[in-house]
Amino acid sequence: MSKHPRANPDFVGHAGAVSALYHAASAGRLHHGWLITGQPGIGKATLAYRFARWLLAGANTADLSLPSDDPVFRRVAAGTHPDFFTIERRVNSKTDRLQSEIVIDTVREAISFMHHTPSEGGWRVVLIDGVEDMNPKAANALLKLLEEPPPRAVLLLVSGAPGRLLPTIRSRCRALALSALAEAEMATLLARYAPELDDGQALRLATLAEGSIGVALTLAAEGGVALAGLVDEVLAGELSPPRAQAIADQVARAVEGADKFEVFFTLLRAGLAARTRAQARAGVDAAALSRDVSHWHALGILGREVVGLNLDKRAAVVVALSQLHRV
Numbered sequence: 001m002s003k004h005p006r007a008n009p010d011f012v013g014h015a016g017a018v019s020a021l022y023h024a025a026s027a028g029r030l031h032h033g034w035l036i037t038g039q040p041g042i043g044k045a046t047l048a049y050r051f052a053r054w055l056l057a058g059a060n061t062a063d064l065s066l067p068s069d070d071p072v073f074r075r076v077a078a079g080t081h082p083d084f085f086t087i088e089r090r091v092n093s094k095t096d097r098l099q100s101e102i103v104i105d106t107v108r109e110a111i112s113f114m115h116h117t118p119s120e121g122g123w124r125v126v127l128i129d130g131v132e133d134m135n136p137k138a139a140n141a142l143l144k145l146l147e148e149p150p151p152r153a154v155l156l157l158v159s160g161a162p163g164r165l166l167p168t169i170r171s172r173c174r175a176l177a178l179s180a181l182a183e184a185e186m187a188t189l190l191a192r193y194a195p196e197l198d199d200g201q202a203l204r205l206a207t208l209a210e211g212s213i214g215v216a217l218t219l220a221a222e223g224g225v226a227l228a229g230l231v232d233e234v235l236a237g238e239l240s241p242p243r244a245q246a247i248a249d250q251v252a253r254a255v256e257g258a259d260k261f262e263v264f265f266t267l268l269r270a271g272l273a274a275r276t277r278a279q280a281r282a283g284v285d286a287a288a289l290s291r292d293v294s295h296w297h298a299l300g301i302l303g304r305e306v307v308g309l310n311l312d313k314r315a316a317v318v319v320a321l322s323q324l325h326r327v
Helices: 015-026 044-057 071-078 104-114 136-147 167-171 183-193 199-209 213-221 224-236 241-252 260-282 286-309 313-325
Strands: 033-037 084-087 124-129 153-159 174-177
Touching (some): 033 044, 044 071, 044 124, 084 104, 104 124, 104 136, 136 167, 183 199, 183 213, 199 213, 213 224, 224 241, 224 260, 224 313, 241 260, 241 313, 260 313, 286 313
Parallel strands (some): 033 174, 084 124
16 A cells, blocks of 8 residues: 655656646746645645655755655654645544544644744745635635745645635646546556556556546455446346345445445446446437436435445445346
8 A cells, every 4th residue: 555645755647747846946936836636546645745845855856756765755754844834634632533624723823834934944835635625714814825925935735626716726826737647657556556456457446546546546455346346247237136135245244444335336326427428429318318317316315325324334235226226
């Protein structure tokens, strides 16, 4: 399994984004705000931490690399570098639960941090992971910082849902949109982080993950290949009641903490969506397409209710298969 982005020295792909950051910094034209976007697990935070380390170290490598034994690398990984500050949802000290949003107090800490003189004479860097999770007050505070940035300070905003940000925040940042990783890049990373997979399994996971190494590794850890086979069977045709019951048993059975239910429902909805798109291109009648779209929406609602209300997962799979095939 790959390391947390703050301690991960490996980075594959996204050459255009790497080049943009390198040339902007090398030419002395580094924008004060960068918005790094893309699908989940694609490497957004890994790139942001990589650039932060490189900038704080005053490095000059064109690929933004920094040896993992470099003192700056080690301090960023440990969260002890005096010129680096991260913002993300925090654990509420009163409830011991992860906050549902990034609050203004956290952003105020970052604002105070950025207005201090860099301790080591270079840059001060603030990295906001999941910037779309800011509540309105926090977002407005960030906007003011972007409007009046202090010198020698850089904000790295990481977002999987940039549409949820204030347009004024987006307009004050330089955007770096990361695309899906190529098949060869996915193969390289899967061989490195999931060497137990054979070539066929790795290719299937890369296809299911749609170019996201994070998603592929999650699927690998949670039995994604086997569950994808079940999804193929479900979508291929009618299921007998005993077979539907057997599939429900297999999906509901947790193995080593893996949540097969959520993965199965995610893959099932993705497969249903792909089938609907293919049928639309083939000119299938509108009534059939409408049924699949209705099933897709119903599966989403059912999945959220099961997870949110802690309902019986086996029964939910049976209901889902009944809706699809009337077993």
